[in-house]
Amino acid sequence: MIKTPLCDLLNIEFPILQGGMAWISDAQLAAAVSNAGGLGIISSMNADENWLRNEIHKAKSLTDKPFGVNVMLMNPHVDKIAQVLIDEQVPVVTTGAGNPGKFMKLWIEAGIKVIPVVPSTGLARFSERAGATAVIAEGGESGGHVGEMSTMPLIPQVCDAVSIPVIAAGGIGDGRGIAAALMLGAVGVQLGTRFLVAHETNIHENYKDKIIKAKDIDTTLSGRSLGHPVRSLKTTFSKDFIKAENDPTTPPEVLEEYGRGALRIAAQEGDSLKGCFMAGQIAGMIKKKQSVKEIILTLAEETETVLKGGTQWVK
């Protein structure tokens, strides 16, 4: 049985969070993860407050366990989203794509546990000072928007920089990765890519099949020139995008426009010509579709086995 202080802190059975993935992490996936003992997280992406309120109600109807919402701080509706979280008494909020400073006080006063996703020790320290319950330190091996640092050097440095709990993310796909993260000082993990192929995940079957087929070298980074690098599967779309990006005559607004809607198209239509299939570098390790419950129980068992086996090297 894997149990860390994060379990009591968030009132969950296993110290495993499911990442908030735009157009992917909906109420159904989040509720399935929470029901299986992890912490499910709804992605509020660029949605408005009505969409989010409906998803929260749906999740509440599917589980009586705690779940969270990921807030993308660049969302134009972010002020109203922030209030919905308070009105609905969402127990945990994770934040990405910006500095949550503006909302921290409001959320904390409302009893919400705020867990920012951070790519550096500086933002981790800043988050701690602003009252964050914990931080998710995410390395650039992850899918979606990524930072420069890799998980292996990031986690121990963040653990040294702050005294609040650290959750590791980026490049973790099985029990070996979870055990390693715990050894680096984290008290929990957040996984995204592994949950893409769950039966409960509402994405196009093509997306799941692409993950199953992916090899270790099948992800790539695009959007560096726009300042928001994104890791996704190598597809016709990503190759064309990178080509356009490397062409100095392409204006940035054309690139932005080119990428617009690409996440939705991947998730809902499964179209590799126009869709951006976000995925982390561990996609190559995922070989079968499973239920969320199977995934979480397998992860927990593997972690236990690996951690117990670690003592064999101590002579």
Added chain:
Amino acid sequence: MVLEKVVEILRNYKDEQDLEVTMASTFEELELDSLDTVELVMEIEEAFDTSIEMDGELQTIGDVVTLIEKAIA
């Protein structure tokens, strides 16, 4: 003399002692991204033993100096 101290911290941070900095210098011009800005603001806060609200967007060195001056007034 907040500006002078901020400039000194900035020069040390970038390890460029001849760096030209004015109140109007933007973080972008100084080639500091959002993560550098957070690091730097925290260093400045520690130097002045105060803290500033990083709610809004900090664009220029002048923005930081003004907030620090307000905080220690």
